[in-house]
Amino acid sequence: MSTPEQFDRELRQQYQHDKALHPLPQQVHRAIRQATARQRAAGKARNWRFSWRSAQLAVCSALLLVMAYLLQLPQPVTTQYYQVLLSHNEQYRQVQQHSVSTQVAADTNATEYQHYIASTQHTEQFHRQIGLLRQQQQEWQISVCNDLLLTIDTQLLAQLAMPKAVRQPQPPQWVEFISNSRGQLVAIQPATQALLCPHS
Amino acid sequence: MALSFFWQGSIAPDLSAEQLYSRYVHHADVSALEQLVSLYGDALYHFLQRQSDRALAEDISQQCWLKLVDHKAVFAGQSSFKTWLFSMARHCLIDELRRLKRWQSQQLADDIALQQSCLAEQLQQCRQNQQFATLISALPFAQREALMLQLEGFSLTEISQITAQPPETVKSRLRYARQFMQQHNAVSGQE
Known part of the structure; x- marks a missing residue:
């Protein structure tokens, strides 16, 4: 066992x-x-x-x-330049074609206008003139009697400081346009009075 | 851990059955399943064969492993993998025996006292043949399964889990089975 x-x-x-x-x-x-x-x-x-x-x-x-x-990514900055072409014709002693392009240097109009507003001595830096604003096809024109004709392209107009009422297409109206010391337009405002032209 | 991604093809030899199962289920690592089959396939088949017959053991073994392959049987980790596997196989076997209307007779055979006269004849044959298998086959189903499981290395608690019987019942079945085996000197007869 x-x-x-x-x-x-x-x-x-x-x-x-x-x-x-x-x-x-x-x-x-x-x-x-x-x-x-x-x-x-x-x-x-x-x-x-x-x-x-x-x-x-x-x-x-x-x-x-x-x-x-x-x-x-930051969008590429396209620098726009303010361009003024001077000429004359039979009707006007001086014709200024104001436009913006990517070719010529320009100041930003808004900044210029801010300078104008802030400046107490703006009369030295800025010129105020009264003219008749009208829309002509793709551009706007301001005529000062027979002395001056400003043509403004729509791109520049969009950048200018101006009230909405002026911007609307309408019959010719009297406006006060402000230029800086370099002759560049910085603002357009409705004029309180019409300009009396000696020949008109 | 990261490197194990590159070694998915090969299996470390010291992985436990539970880890192998996890590899098969979570990484679809077929070699882990093959290793499980090689670990427990023979033992399970042997257990089933001693509790039924060759054909049934083959059938139940295949069923069990295929359930595992197809994820129809899921090891939840409440016991060891081997315990769970044998438990599942035992359920399959009993279901099959019931289906074949062989379960009733197996259950009745649980009472060894009723079998004494039968056993005497079988033992005679056993002594003559000196075969372990013959002697163990002479045991009633419940005692045989308890003894087989113990010899397979399961603890009392695990046998209790597999057979769904209280440990005291298992203990008593084991005692009877061992007494029976010793009494008839089946093992020493082989010497």
């Missing part, structure tokens, strides 16, 4: 021996392998779909980032 310990040891040995004689049949291994292969194929398809979606998402995100970056 063996001791309990000996019996237990022998029992375990017998069990292990018996287990070794009965391994999992190969057909079960095969069935598991086939099932895992199916799973793997399905997984790969899932991964591919996931990768494709991820790639799309990544591209969209990158595009959004680029767009956001471009929008954040």
